[in-house]
Amino acid sequence: MPRKALVKIKPRRYKKGDIVTVATVIMHPMETGMRKDKKTGKVIPAHYITDVEVYYAGEKVTYMKTTSGLSANPFIAFNIKVDKEAPLKIVWKDNTGDVTEKVVKIKFAQ
Amino acid sequence: MNLSRRDFLELAAVLGLTATGGDALAKLAKLKPEEIFQFKPVGTVTLLHICDLHAHLKPLYFREPSTLLSHPSLVGEPGFLCGEAYLEYYGIKKGSIRQYFDTAVDFVELAHKYGKMGGVAHMATLVKQIISERGRDKVLFLDSGDTWQGTAVALFTNAKAVVDVQNALGIDVMVGHWEFTYGKDRVMELIDNHLKAEFISQNVLDSMWEERVFKPYTIKEVGGAKIGIIGNSYPYTPIANPKEFIEGWTFGVRMDTLQELVDELKNDKKVDLVVLLSHDGFSLDIALAKKVKGIDILFSGHTHDPAPKPIFVGNTMIVIAGSHGKYVGRLDLEVKGKKITKYNYKLIPVASNFIKPDPQMETLINNHYKPYEKKLNQVIGKTQTLLYKRDTFYSTFDRVISEAIKEETDAEIVFTPGYRWGTTILPEEEITVDNIYEMTAITYPDVYRFEMKGSQLKMILEDIADNVFNENPLYQQGGDMSRLLGMEYEIKITAPMGKRLRNIYVNGKPFDPNRYYVLAAWGGNLHRAGRNAKKFRPVYDIVIDYVKRKKVVAPPLKSNVKVIDINCGCPKKGGICP
Amino acid sequence: MDRRNFLKTMSIAVSVVAVSPTFSKKAHANPDKFQQALMKITGGKTPTPSDKVQLKAPEIAENGAVVPIKVLVNLPVEQVKAIHVFAKDNPNPYVFSIYFTPQNGRAFISTRIKLAKTTVVHALAELNDGSFLEASQKVKVTIGGCG
Numbered sequence: 001m002p003r004k005a006l007v008k009i010k011p012r013r014y015k016k017g018d019i020v021t022v023a024t025v026i027m028h029p030m031e032t033g034m035r036k037d038k039k040t041g042k043v044i045p046a047h048y049i050t051d052v053e054v055y056y057a058g059e060k061v062t063y064m065k066t067t068s069g070l071s072a073n074p075f076i077a078f079n080i081k082v083d084k085e086a087p088l089k090i091v092w093k094d095n096t097g098d099v100t101e102k103v104v105k106i107k108f109a110q
Numbered sequence: 111m112n113l114s115r116r117d118f119l120e121l122a123a124v125l126g127l128t129a130t131g132g133d134a135l136a137k138l139a140k141l142k143p144e145e146i147f148q149f150k151p152v153g154t155v156t157l158l159h160i161c162d163l164h165a166h167l168k169p170l171y172f173r174e175p176s177t178l179l180s181h182p183s184l185v186g187e188p189g190f191l192c193g194e195a196y197l198e199y200y201g202i203k204k205g206s207i208r209q210y211f212d213t214a215v216d217f218v219e220l221a222h223k224y225g226k227m228g229g230v231a232h233m234a235t236l237v238k239q240i241i242s243e244r245g246r247d248k249v250l251f252l253d254s255g256d257t258w259q260g261t262a263v264a265l266f267t268n269a270k271a272v273v274d275v276q277n278a279l280g281i282d283v284m285v286g287h288w289e290f291t292y293g294k295d296r297v298m299e300l301i302d303n304h305l306k307a308e309f310i311s312q313n314v315l316d317s318m319w320e321e322r323v324f325k326p327y328t329i330k331e332v333g334g335a336k337i338g339i340i341g342n343s344y345p346y347t348p349i350a351n352p353k354e355f356i357e358g359w360t361f362g363v364r365m366d367t368l369q370e371l372v373d374e375l376k377n378d379k380k381v382d383l384v385v386l387l388s389h390d391g392f393s394l395d396i397a398l399a400k401k402v403k404g405i406d407i408l409f410s411g412h413t414h415d416p417a418p419k420p421i422f423v424g425n426t427m428i429v430i431a432g433s434h435g436k437y438v439g440r441l442d443l444e445v446k447g448k449k450i451t452k453y454n455y456k457l458i459p460v461a462s463n464f465i466k467p468d469p470q471m472e473t474l475i476n477n478h479y480k481p482y483e484k485k486l487n488q489v490i491g492k493t494q495t496l497l498y499k500r501d502t503f504y505s506t507f508d509r510v511i512s513e514a515i516k517e518e519t520d521a522e523i524v525f526t527p528g529y530r531w532g533t534t535i536l537p538e539e540e541i542t543v544d545n546i547y548e549m550t551a552i553t554y555p556d557v558y559r560f561e562m563k564g565s566q567l568k569m570i571l572e573d574i575a576d577n578v579f580n581e582n583p584l585y586q587q588g589g590d591m592s593r594l595l596g597m598e599y600e601i602k603i604t605a606p607m608g609k610r611l612r613n614i615y616v617n618g619k620p621f622d623p624n625r626y627y628v629l630a631a632w633g634g635n636l637h638r639a640g641r642n643a644k645k646f647r648p649v650y651d652i653v654i655d656y657v658k659r660k661k662v663v664a665p666p667l668k669s670n671v672k673v674i675d676i677n678c679g680c681p682k683k684g685g686i687c688p
Numbered sequence: 689m690d691r692r693n694f695l696k697t698m699s700i701a702v703s704v705v706a707v708s709p710t711f712s713k714k715a716h717a718n719p720d721k722f723q724q725a726l727m728k729i730t731g732g733k734t735p736t737p738s739d740k741v742q743l744k745a746p747e748i749a750e751n752g753a754v755v756p757i758k759v760l761v762n763l764p765v766e767q768v769k770a771i772h773v774f775a776k777d778n779p780n781p782y783v784f785s786i787y788f789t790p791q792n793g794r795a796f797i798s799t800r801i802k803l804a805k806t807t808v809v810h811a812l813a814e815l816n817d818g819s820f821l822e823a824s825q826k827v828k829v830t831i832g833g834c835g
Contacts (some may be wrong), residue, residue: 081793
């Protein structure tokens with residue numbers, strides 16, 4: 001089941017050859033598997049993002065290996081050198097097999 | 111007024127009168143209030159500064175700390191300086207008005223001599239005088255925050271009374287801390303619709319995208335100089351105060367982005383001077399100035415230090431202007447070629463008895479008080495001993511508050527927060543309802559009783575002690591220890607984290623880490639860590655009823671805390687006692 | 689209750705939305721956990737402390753469950769293979785890795801991590817020549833202070 005994810009490119013207006021910041025947030029509990037439910041006393045199973053992959057014009061340009069040590073609703077920001085107008089796709093995968101994708105278009109300011 | 115010739119001369123010296131001998135006395139004898147505060151103007155730029163007013167619109171007594179301890183490597187220098195050590199450090203004369211305003215030495219005697227301090231109507235007279243002397247275009251008025259909270263009239267009007275007074279006083283730029291305890295919606299409403307000053311902060315971000323909530327800086331033309339002012343609100347607001355008031359915002363010192371903004375102002379905006387208006391705390395700002403390069407002047411706040419002289423870290427000048435409306439800092443500058451070529455600084459004591467209050471400001475303040483006057487002026491008792499707030503571990507007014515809570519809740523141990531704001535009441539004077547609010551006027555006033563295991567309680571105290579006594583100012587939060595009634599302990603300030611407290615006794619019996627104790631607390635989150643928490647009435651109601659019942663209070667002056675490694679409250683450098 | 693569990697309690701109690709850091713009671717029984725985690729990444733190579741690695745983290749975390757960190761490697765991105773981040777005293781000291789290509793333009797990451805207690809955060813830059821550079825900073829996780 002895809003989760004809510006958000007992507008922002010900063011600055012909002014950029015031109016060919018700029019290095020932009022790609023800021024992303026995905027709604028995810030990032031459970032460690034070591035926490036107990038207060039009411040039931042049962043261990044809450046581990047549930048966290050394991051991989052984040054970034055594709056630009058179909059090519060994998062950067063990726064992350066992550067653990068439950070990232071805060072809930074993980075915020076990740078990194079740089080991309082934008083040298084072509086093309087889709088930028090972020091893929092989040094979690095330890096239960098869930099995959100969430102988000103695509104933004106890289107488009108240069110006129 | 112009952113001043114001796116010597117007092118007159120000292121007053122003349124402190125307040126900057128240049129004449130000497132009989133001439134000064136003659137001058138002072140027929141003083142017009144405006145003349146007392148003479149100052150040798152320099153250059154074309156005047157920066158006025160206040161910090162930590164804590165909503166004290168009317169004059170009050172406020173005694174500076176009798177104990178101000180931290181790690182021995184930090185004490186005895188600005189930031190951790192009090193009493194005799196302070197007088198010696200700044201070369202202040204015995205019995206002077208400067209001593210009265212800046213220290214606890216001979217406080218009661220001097221209070222009878224010099225009278226109350228502060229009051230915004232009195233401050234307004236000084237400010238108007240300076241503005242008429244310099245011209246409005248040469249004066250910029252900065253406020254380091256903790257302005258909106260601290261009295262009943264602020265609490266009852268949701269800070270509106272204070273904002274109106276700031277507008278009338280002419281505050282141009284401000285940052286915040288306790289302001290945020292009115293909740294972010296109210297803060298935004300006041301800033302957007304009422305406050306004339308610009309509210310700036312480079313270090314308040316939304317927690318999701320880490321984007322700024324406020325303008326990080328503003329640029330002002332003052333006396334022909336282009337001045338860039340960057341704001342830092344209190345970096346630890348979400349730790350020191352309940353998070354729910356600022357849900358969705360994140361703070362922090364953020365030195366990296368501060369450095370970027372300093373560079374941006376210098377290189378891109380081509381300003382003549384970069385100013386940091388801060389609520390970081392004096393010792394944190396001193397540490398910050400060692401790391402962030404290019405700040406010309408740093409106006410600090412939060413820790414309430416009066417500092418009559420600027421201190422310099424590299425090329426950064428740092429000043430801080432006390433608290434409770436007791437002072438206005440005036441910094442005159444001559445700026446040439448993007449450099450300060452001359453300056454004159456004075457921490458002007460707002461000596462209310464020597465200043466005629468500004469009638470317009472007085473009317474404005476009185477109008478805000480009017481609806482609450484009957485309630486607030488009510489005399490509920492009197493005190494036999496001096497009631498004060500400032501001390502690292504213990505204070506008499508906090509003792510009264512804790513006794514009141516103990517009676518109400520029947521707790522074994524009572525926690526009262528180590529805030530630095532409050533008031534002072536002289537021995538044999540009356541206590542009013544307003545006075546109680548001066549110690550307790552917060553937006554989360556409820557008292558809680560709860561149970562907590564001894565070991566957990568000790569860990570919390572150790573954690574607080576590490577925030578107060580850490581030898582690295584960057585790991586301090588700029589407050590005092592929580593006050594405890596029912597618990598006595600010894601503390602070794604230089605011991606490592608978790609090992610400072612020892613020989614703990616609870617109501618005369620040795621402390622048992624495995625036992626559950628019944629605690630009562632207010633002004634914090636402590637109850638959420640305990641079990642079986644029960645909510646009681648607001649702290650001010652509890653204390654008002656307690657004083658009414660007792661009629662006379664006489665809290666002991668002796669602290670419940672013994673410091674092992676420093677033998678006095680106000681040590682000199684290295685922890686050596688005067 | 690030990691300090692970890694205490695902080696856990698506080699953190700749950702105090703934070704409303706944030707997921708709190710979690711701890712197993714045995715977590716601190718294995719002081720070599722950090723070394724082992726480090727070994728997995730470095731293969732036994734010793735990282736060199738370097739000011740080319742800029743780690744930005746708060747001195748005092750306002751919430752141990754959400755500690756913002758930024759790492760920038762001040763070298764051409766072509767030379768940088770990855771950034772690896774560790775929290776020394778977390779039950780699981782290894783937090784994440786990010787791998788770069790020249791398309792990144794800059795070897796930079798900004799994110800938010802969980803800290804179980806006061807600890808040193810380590811940022812390692814793995815270079816394409818197989819060497820490792822390092823920066824570290826202590827972050828204090830506290831329950832609260834004074835007004």
